[in-house]
Amino acid sequence: MVLFEPLQLGSIQIPNRFAVPAMVTRLSGDDGFVNDGIIERYRRFAEGGAGLIVVEASSIHGGKSGPLLKISDDEFIPGMAALADACHTAGEGKVFLQIIHFLKVARSGWRQKVSDLSVEELELLPDLFADAAVRAMEAGLDGVELHMAHAYTLSSMLSRMNRRRDHYGRTIENRLRLPSMVMQRVKDRVGDFPVGVRFLADESIRRGYSADDASLFAIRFAELGAAYISLSVGGKFEDAVQREGQPLYPYTGYSGDRCMPGDSYPDAANIWLVKIIRDGLRAAGHTTPVLGAGKIGTVELAEKVLGGAAPAESTAESAAGPAPAGPDSASCDIVGMARGLLADPYLPRKAMNGHRDEVVQCIYCNVCKSLDESFKTVVCYLWPKGAIQAPRPQETRAGPAWGDEQELVTKVGPGEVRLRWSKPEHGEASGYDVLRSVDGGDYAVITSCTRTRHLDDMALRNQSLRYRVVPYDRSGFRGQSSNVVEVELDEVAL
Ligand SMILES: Cc1cc2nc3c(=O)[nH]c(=O)nc-3n(C[C@H](O)[C@H](O)[C@H](O)COP(=O)(O)O)c2cc1C
Structure with missing residues (x-):
């Protein structure tokens, strides 16, 4: 499978195509230091076998940010070194640090814009990023990722909403100027230490940019020697919802939904944009690897977007397109699974060992996103109650089992079916798959x-439905299925 093949990112090689894209954990204190909770979170990703682990957005400047990691001073190097060391000891995956610059936001709803910054202020950024990248290198991390996505400073420079009237705004060359200077300065300071970049394939706001602009950005960053290009979508302030007394959170509007597509979105919701940009990059002669993300939660779907042969059981035909014929039909080269690997960091290892049926499958409920929004520790709804880290797979397994009783019952109403089941009698269920x-x-x-x-x-009227429920334990090990309940839906008056 392409998914399990190594890939060169600049001067280093990742062992497979699974990536944990940056995901704020809110495990750090306001001081921004790496702590034990942070190390445990990333140790699990490394143990779980992801080929690329991008450590959450870490601030390159001293600005107030709530619980967010920092790399704005040499005092943060030892913590980052401990984090790198823990990951390198636990697995083969390479560990990059996402580095970020952001502007001020206030509880009143006011926010600083790139048009408020003087040229002198803007021109401090290349050195701030370069200093942070050098610290990451000194800490023994394997690379850095420049955060130019979502609502933050460099993304706002790339944005079509950047209306600066000087040589940093409006035209695409001007919008690219500062981000290019940042990439160039970082590269000049770190030599062949890999530098990836993340920006938006599509801003998903009115008058924002889409894949045409992003294709040109990709070509520029490839020319400047990016080790890889990671594409996200949306997550902007422009359409964020103002909540009384709260600073704007850029994932509350439509663009936020597009950034972390929830359960109502199709699988691989953003991959068509990634494909356009990757195709443009290849047509321009660049081989820079491209990372795509956005509701790619299964091995089957991941393999498909990588251009491998799609297994027959794949269910994501609509979003990922028809089964591809060869490598050029790939939409991306690395698969970013953020929420999927939060739910089960051991997914890659389980898949490699042929235990796909033991994966705790993300349901895109976005509880993690809501926790991030309220600065609470980011956990997964599917983890055992109260856990702040994903459970490690157990060595011995006895999946939860029902007793002899009929455990699943249903109640049918107009256009809906209510299901209820008892807890298994044997073993402890951490969660339940509901199958239909x-x-x-x-x-x-x-x-x-x-x-x-x-x-x-x-459920649609006149459908004939069958349901069953399968419990799983904290390692994702599925137990015995419940009884099957058959339901005929009533005629619903139109
Ligand atoms: C809780 C949470 C925190 C996130 N933090 C970051 C971040 O620090 N930097 C970033 O570029 N993206 C961040 N993202 C976006 C993810 O990297 C990813 O692009 C998005 O969740 C879509 O991928 P998925 O469908 O596999 O989850 C975050 C997402 C979530 C759910």
Whole structure:
């Protein structure tokens, strides 16, 4: 499988194409130092086998930021070194640090814009980024990723909303000027230490840019020697929802939904944009690897977007397009799974060892996103109650098992089916997959949940439905299926 093949990123090689894209954990204190919780979070990603681990956005300047890692001073190097060391000891994956510059936001809703900054202030940024990259290198990390995505300073420079009237605004060359200076300065200071870049494939706001601009950005960063190009979508201040007394959070509007597409979005929701940009890059003669992300949560789908042969059971035909014929039909070269690997950091290892059925599958409920928004420790809804880290897979397994009783019952209403089940009698269930078959077709997981009930409101009238529930333990090991319940949906008046 392409997914399990190594890939060269500049001067280093990653052992496979699974990537943990940067994901703020809110585990650090306001002081910005690496602590034990942070190390444990990333140790699990490394143990789990991801080929590339991008450590969460870390600030390159001293600005107030709440719980966010910092790399703005040499005093942060020892913590980063401990983090790098823990990951390198635990696995083969390479560890990059995402470095970020952001502007001020206030609880009143006011926010500083790039048009408020003087040229002198802007021109401090290349050295701030370069100093941070040198610290990351000294800490023994394997590379840095320049954060030019979402609502932050460099993204706002690239944005079509950058209306500066000087040589840093409006035209695409001007919008690229500062980000290019940053990339150039960092490269000049770190030699062949790999420098990746993350920017938006599409801003997902009115009058924002889309893949045409992003394709030109990609060509520029490839020319400047980016080790890889990581593409995200949305996450902007322009459409963020103002909440009384709270600073703007750039993931509350439509562009925020597009950044972290929830359960109502199709799988691989953003990959078509990534493909346009990667194709443009290849047509311009650049081989720079491209990382795509956005609701790519299964091995089957990951392999498909990488251009490998799509296994027959893949369910993401609509978003990822028809089965590709060869490597050039790839949409990306590295698969970013943020929430998927938060739910189960051991997914890559389970997949490599042929235990795909033991994966705790992300359901894109976005509880993690809400926690990030309120500066609370980011955990996964599917982890055992109260856990602040993903559980490690257990060596011995006895999956949860039901007793002899009929455990699953349903109640049918107009256009909805309510399901309830009892807890398994043997073993402890950490969660439950709810499976449904429509009109005699194959069963598909419609949700995973930790509660013992589910409301299916995605049923159409006149459908013949069958349901069953499969419990899993804290390692994702599936136990015995429940009884099957058949339901005929009532005629609903139109
Ligand atoms: C809790 C949380 C924190 C995130 N923090 C960052 C971040 O620090 N930097 C970044 O570039 N993206 C961040 N993202 C976006 C992810 O990297 C990723 O692009 C997005 O979640 C879509 O990928 P997914 O569908 O695999 O989750 C964050 C996402 C989540 C859910």
